[in-house]
Amino acid sequence: MHIDPIEQFQIRNLLPLFNIGGHQIFFTNSAAYMLVILVLVSALVIGTTARRAVIPGRLQSITELSYEFMATTLRNSTGTAGMKFLPFVFTLFMFVLFSNLIGLIPYSFTVTSQLIVTVILALLVFFIVVIYGFWTNGWRFVKLFVPKGVPVYFLPMIVPIEVMSFLTRPVSHSVRLFANMLAGHITLQVFAAFIIMLAGYGILGWFGAVLPFFMVVILFALELLVACVQAYVFAILTCIYLNDAIHPGH
Amino acid sequence: MAATNAHTEAPAGQGKFPPFETQYYPSQFVWLVLTFVLLYALMARVAVPRIGGILAERSKRIADDVAAAQQLKERSDAAHAAYEKALADARGRAQAIANTTRESEAAAADETNKRLEAELHERLAAADRSIASKRATAMESVGAIAAETAAAIVERLVGKAPAAEDVAAAVHNLPKR
Numbered sequence: 001m002h003i004d005p006i007e008q009f010q011i012r013n014l015l016p017l018f019n020i021g022g023h024q025i026f027f028t029n030s031a032a033y034m035l036v037i038l039v040l041v042s043a044l045v046i047g048t049t050a051r052r053a054v055i056p057g058r059l060q061s062i063t064e065l066s067y068e069f070m071a072t073t074l075r076n077s078t079g080t081a082g083m084k085f086l087p088f089v090f091t092l093f094m095f096v097l098f099s100n101l102i103g104l105i106p107y108s109f110t111v112t113s114q115l116i117v118t119v120i121l122a123l124l125v126f127f128i129v130v131i132y133g134f135w136t137n138g139w140r141f142v143k144l145f146v147p148k149g150v151p152v153y154f155l156p157m158i159v160p161i162e163v164m165s166f167l168t169r170p171v172s173h174s175v176r177l178f179a180n181m182l183a184g185h186i187t188l189q190v191f192a193a194f195i196i197m198l199a200g201y202g203i204l205g206w207f208g209a210v211l212p213f214f215m216v217v218i219l220f221a222l223e224l225l226v227a228c229v230q231a232y233v234f235a236i237l238t239c240i241y242l243n244d245a246i247h248p249g250h
Numbered sequence: 251m252a253a254t255n256a257h258t259e260a261p262a263g264q265g266k267f268p269p270f271e272t273q274y275y276p277s278q279f280v281w282l283v284l285t286f287v288l289l290y291a292l293m294a295r296v297a298v299p300r301i302g303g304i305l306a307e308r309s310k311r312i313a314d315d316v317a318a319a320q321q322l323k324e325r326s327d328a329a330h331a332a333y334e335k336a337l338a339d340a341r342g343r344a345q346a347i348a349n350t351t352r353e354s355e356a357a358a359a360d361e362t363n364k365r366l367e368a369e370l371h372e373r374l375a376a377a378d379r380s381i382a383s384k385r386a387t388a389m390e391s392v393g394a395i396a397a398e399t400a401a402a403i404v405e406r407l408v409g410k411a412p413a414a415e416d417v418a419a420a421v422h423n424l425p426k427r
Contacts, residue, residue: 009268011278023276030274031281038285045297052304054311060304067301087294095289115269116278121286182269 005189033109037098077239081246093235100227113181122174125238133245144248180230184223191216396421
């Protein structure tokens with residue numbers, strides 16, 4: 001028996017659909033899970049609020065808590081001026097959160113463990129920040145790269161650093177989520193594989209397998225935390241970046 | 251060993267790390283854009299306004315209820331204050347009535363006392379006077395009795411009754427003790 005911890009990230013082309021610029025587009029397992037996320041998030045958020053109950057039930061409370069959580073996070077970062085980005089930030093948060101949580105179900109697929117997915121999301125945030133920043137502030141947006149209170153003779157040194165840190169944001173933003181999901185799932189899979197390998201060695205192996213079993217239980221709890229925390233981190237970084245677009249003067 | 255290694259390879263057979271396999275990027279890109287835009291549309295059009303509405307209505311409802319409760323509390327406070335005031339007024343009036351009653355009663359009692367005292371004094375004085383007069387009368391009688399007794403003793407001793415004036419003078423001249 002052999003278990004490959006990388007195999008869980010494999011994309012499978014399930015159904016060829018159409019061709020764009022020489023690229024064949026497939027319906028993949030990843031696409032299937034994206035649809036699952038779409039359906040589940042919609043079902044939770046829209047389904048549970050259908051009754052518009054003033055006194056919420058449990059599921060409606062979950063929806064409202066998520067909404068208020070994001071609304072508070074966004075308001076704290078950007079003030080009321082940024083509240084028009086609430087649908088975007090909320091969508092981003094719910095998408096990433098559900099992707100991370102669904103990925104923890106054994107044999108399932110984690111959409112956010114795909115680098116291309118997190119990169120697209122991070123670039124989306126990046127371009128929204130750049131475009132909205134120039135749109136609303138015009139050239140004042142470049143004040144973002146000139147921190148207040150820095151002596152003029154430092155600026156030739158500071159400004160390139162600020163520009164660099166701004167440009168590398170999508171990298172850190174996307175790789176953080178991707179790497180967390182990837183590493184967590186690989187670790188879980190490796191320890192789970194230990195259980196099966198040890199159990200294959202007979203009675204003694206069964207006792208030995210208890211150790212990695214508890215490890216998997218503990219790691220699973222940790223991964224549950226990581227799944228939520230990383231979704232939150234992704235969302236709060238988005239809020240902080242959006243604040244730069246709304247209030248570029250630091 | 252070779253068989254195991256072959257098995258370790260990804261099923262697609264490239265042996266590359268799946269997240270870095272660029273051949274799947276176009277499909278992922280298309281589906282991510284599709285699902286994310288759809289989800290965004292649903293959230294922006296339906297979910298966020300609806301939840302915002304629910305929360306706004308709830309907070310309005312709570313604010314209204316709190317305001318109503320505040321109003322009721324103010325009314326109850328006012329009623330309580332009025333009650334307290336009425337109670338205090340009544341208590342004050344009762345106190346005043348009690349005071350005046352007590353004073354008038356005390357005055358009346360004083361007057362009665364004085365009257366009775368005066369009356370008693372008068373009676374006492376009358377009694378004193380009558381005692382004094384009776385004593386004086388008695389004292390006179392005592393002189394007469396003493397004279398009679400002395401006359402009788404002298405008659406018995408001497409055999410002859412002395413003159414009444416003499417006896418009276420002698421009794422009168424007895425040294426007073």
